[in-house]
Amino acid sequence: MTTAEETARRGELGTFLRAHRERLAPGEVGLPATARRRTPGLRREEVAALSGVGVAWYTWLEQGRVDTSRQVLDAVSRTLRLDADAHRHVLALAGFAPPRTTLDPAITGAPEHDNDNGNLRTMMDSWPDSPALLLAPDLTITAWNTAYGTLWPDPGRLPADRRNLLLLLIDDPDHQRLLPAWEPFAQDLHRHFRAHADTLPGDDGVRALTERLHATRPDLAHWWACRSVGGFAPRTIEVTSKKGQLTYTVTLLTPAGSAPGSLLVHTPAPAPI
Known part of the structure; x- marks a missing residue:
């Protein structure tokens, strides 16, 4: 360093x-x-x-x-x-934990992790009822399965520079319509991002996303100024879809041995008896 x-x-x-x-x-x-x-x-x-x-x-x-x-x-x-x-x-x-790698918006850009990414994508594609995303450390969406593109706006139809989950939650009307209670979800994601961002103060990706958050929603300045950090704990969300109200438990996983990033999985809640 x-x-x-x-x-x-x-x-x-x-x-x-x-x-x-x-x-x-x-x-x-x-x-x-x-x-x-x-x-x-x-x-x-x-x-x-x-x-x-x-x-x-x-x-x-x-x-x-x-x-x-x-x-x-x-x-x-x-x-x-x-x-x-x-x-x-x-x-x-303070340097008492393994240093984090530089944030890379393109999770597939590191050849040594190609096999890991391929395995994760194959696993996601095998979940027809569980929407899932691969997220880079800065919450850029790098891959998704069919179930995700069916429930949420298909990331493939968005410009590449818009494919960031936090930005979509705070500024996209379609995401907010599907998830009316989007604020607690977005705040948890921001705390998760800050845990990475604060360890990389000179990183261009961190700086770019931070500046974009300020510019996109200046009315949320109290969020962006908050110094809270934390892991993303599993949470239950209710999505207002074309099929009605759907309930999922959302979990953020960091697979061992994979490229830097996380797997966001929606597990359908059991139907009421």
Whole structure:
């Protein structure tokens, strides 16, 4: 990793910690709230004291000026009440997890993964009743099965630069008509994307999608500014299709040994007895 990349990652780590510090109320960590607080959340000296580190060191950590140990990051994460996903994200930004590869919108572009992709596509095609997508890490749609193109607008009929699941959910009327409760789904996908994006602050694909999200829906600026991250947990959705209301459990899988990306699978809910 170059010095510039290390500096950028330290900056992302500091921004992430500061955002979580500012949204944590003093009462949540057992501190009294006072009327004299001029800034939201906890003060830096409070986080430092509760984490057992010096104020100057913690300040430099938020400013992206220093590297630190895993033990310090574990302590700070506990102080900030970070959940498991956010804690893993902090460790990844600090270099305590395997580095992620550069986001590649074309999942089939790496020859060494051709066999994996072919197997995944064959598997998806064998699911006549389970719509499925292959997604690149930036949520670009790279492959889909017939069941998906039947339930949702067929990605093959969309311009290539529109084939991004998050962009379609936030800005495409047809997707929003089929999924009226699209917002929680889209927010979960955005948190999943941020977990990848924050570890690649200099990546052109990350920057391009981030800028496009801002430009496409400036009214959702509070979403794009949010520093929350997390894995995409299985969720139940109701799709208003031509056949009526259909219920699916949607799961995001990361197959071992495949090219960077994920498999989004819709499992039909059992019919009521």
